[in-house]
Amino acid sequence: MSELTESTEPAQAEPRSLLDRAAEATAGAQAPSGRARELDAADPLASLRDRFVLDDGVYLDGNSLGALPAGVPDRVADVVRRQWGELRIRSWGESGWWTAPERIGDRIAPLVGAAPGQIVVGDSTSVNVFKALVAAVRMAREAGRGDGAGADVRDEILIDASTFPTDGYIARSAARMTDCVLRPVLPHEVPGALGPRTAAVLLNHVDYRTGRLHDLPSLTAAVHAAGAYAVWDLCHSAGALPVGLDEHGVALAVGCTYKYLNGGPGSPAFLYVRAGLQDRFDSPLPGWNSHAEPFGMRPDYEPAKGAVRGRVGTPDILSLLALEAALDVWEGVSVEAVRAKSLALTDFFLECVAAHVPAGRVESVTPAEHERRGSQVALRCPDAGEVMRRLIERGVVGDFRHPDVLRFGFTPLYVSFADVERAARVLAEVLGES
């Protein structure tokens, strides 16, 4: 799920002086080792860093807010000055505003293993979780009726007990409004918890705190075998690793676009509805943008065909078109190559931490096995809040998760092996002082 860092809360943020900035620029700035240089030299994605606006620091918080893609500022300026300022209302047609949600959805589709026509972009992740979860319950009940089973059998929603909280809050509301009970279970407990009452299951592909990657193919299959529908939250996997939505038969998924997709602060989320299920997608937010004939001004609602059915109100054009420009950085880049580099980066970080940080000072809560690791490393450390504050002062930006987790996100498009090594060295410095 979407989240920020505690260290960026207003109460905790302090304006920094130029002196602070100067101090940062030198911290941990010793030359990269031969090994880091070799890894960077052999990195096929190294040149992509030029597609972003970066500075001398090490930015390992792209799992919270992706860095600015270099092409975004000019595109946004054109949207504001020409499309809005000159064409005004005509831009809904002439500048492609009206179709932006599905057009940009089709740009995200290959990054999550989806054929075109199944993703729309718009609204926040929380709102999309609500749409998908309510629709999942309705589909499960509808399917149950088709099988001759009682219509009221499916009255339970399972929720990942370790989820980013908003998913849980929204799931509780979805349960309340569909007369379901909400049952929190850990992802590995899901197969054992499924039963004839299960309507829907809300799961995270990658845990926001630990960076653990859950087994999407087998969990999806188990949920479907039980006659329920899984909703996958891809916030921490979209743009970081192959998801394979179509391949693994996923029914419904949501994700945010401001982490590994670099869409900008609060950029709109996306909703995936599998093509074969779109006719049964019964949205709890049937706004005029999802109508079969949105300009017909008809009092009765007739849902559109296709992914458009997931739209609600007027799309947020500035943010949508900033995201569209941001997606240009993926030109010629395969998610498989991104995944390979991501694992190499996190492996190297763990290796550098082991080499530089005093033993026992931190403990990784991120799985060591590649097949269970997302694109971040979370280190447990009793004074994590203070440690992160000092890391940021020295130009290494990660974030802190209550109560004791240092979180470092690795965006392969712009993080180098030299960055990784420097982050570990600065971490060792900071930990050595306290």
Add this chain to the structure above:
Amino acid sequence: MSELTESTEPAQAEPRSLLDRAAEATAGAQAPSGRARELDAADPLASLRDRFVLDDGVYLDGNSLGALPAGVPDRVADVVRRQWGELRIRSWGESGWWTAPERIGDRIAPLVGAAPGQIVVGDSTSVNVFKALVAAVRMAREAGRGDGAGADVRDEILIDASTFPTDGYIARSAARMTDCVLRPVLPHEVPGALGPRTAAVLLNHVDYRTGRLHDLPSLTAAVHAAGAYAVWDLCHSAGALPVGLDEHGVALAVGCTYKYLNGGPGSPAFLYVRAGLQDRFDSPLPGWNSHAEPFGMRPDYEPAKGAVRGRVGTPDILSLLALEAALDVWEGVSVEAVRAKSLALTDFFLECVAAHVPAGRVESVTPAEHERRGSQVALRCPDAGEVMRRLIERGVVGDFRHPDVLRFGFTPLYVSFADVERAARVLAEVLGES
């Protein structure tokens, strides 16, 4: 409610040649009459036009998409390049991103007659209608229980039968999810339709098609007297005329920001929850942004105090901060002065239409009485679609509403009396040719 114009649908929009543009620039461009010049010379708001980016045409579609305020492009560029590009994640605190929804809500508050702390900005109008309407039903039932009445008595939602369609679609979903029936009635029929079963009433302050202004104070009082709650849709009144939310005891209201508030295409909507009712506002979309402790990452939901309770997910920063910059045009401007000019503009338009357009060729469906008129004039005309196409070709931009309405919106901040006269003359020209 939020809406676009049919004439801007992709299928109907055609790229225009430079020749077309040259032709437009001359159409209807005869010198303004002495009367128009006098009215402009006496207009205390005339200089505000310089706060917008405009061209040689006449823009009467600000009731669909407000023109670009001149300060927006530089502000947006700063948000993108510096706040996102340089400060990145720290901007949540340092650049005031986190508090933008309520801060900008407080900027809108005086324009709709609300004290601070009652408005948040975020999500689309449709999504806010859903939040407000579900919350209204829950509040009415809660109040009913307090009175010792049965909890299930309140099971009916009244909806303006002439509403912009999305309100009706969303109201139907809200009714379905709260076990209510939805009953469409015309606004003037509401007092007679209220009863012990009425839980909530969704009303438009100004009708999107006819421009009719409904009687907010008396309708609100009638709804409350029946033990129900009214939700007011202010899309066509916010920024155009005094609303008086606090003064008239309104409980809940929503509105869009891209019409008379000039926030930009698809800019986020606002939600007003009366201070005294905020503790009872029980949102169907309780995302982490509305939590009492959003960074506590607590599995249980505890709603925040105040207007913040209306937030859902991560706020859409680019669009929000563009809106914030757009609101600067209100510096030193009173809504009362805007209303006075709005009525003068629409009076003058009707006068010019009567003077120039052949009698019987169009018929105004906008009430003549000031107290029942919003800030637009709608003219019925059998070939309205074709007429509007030709008006736009000649530089007079209004919009068309199916099946036979020409709609002209008058934004007092940037529309002049000379504009109004020219629009009527060009309309007469076009109608004289067909």
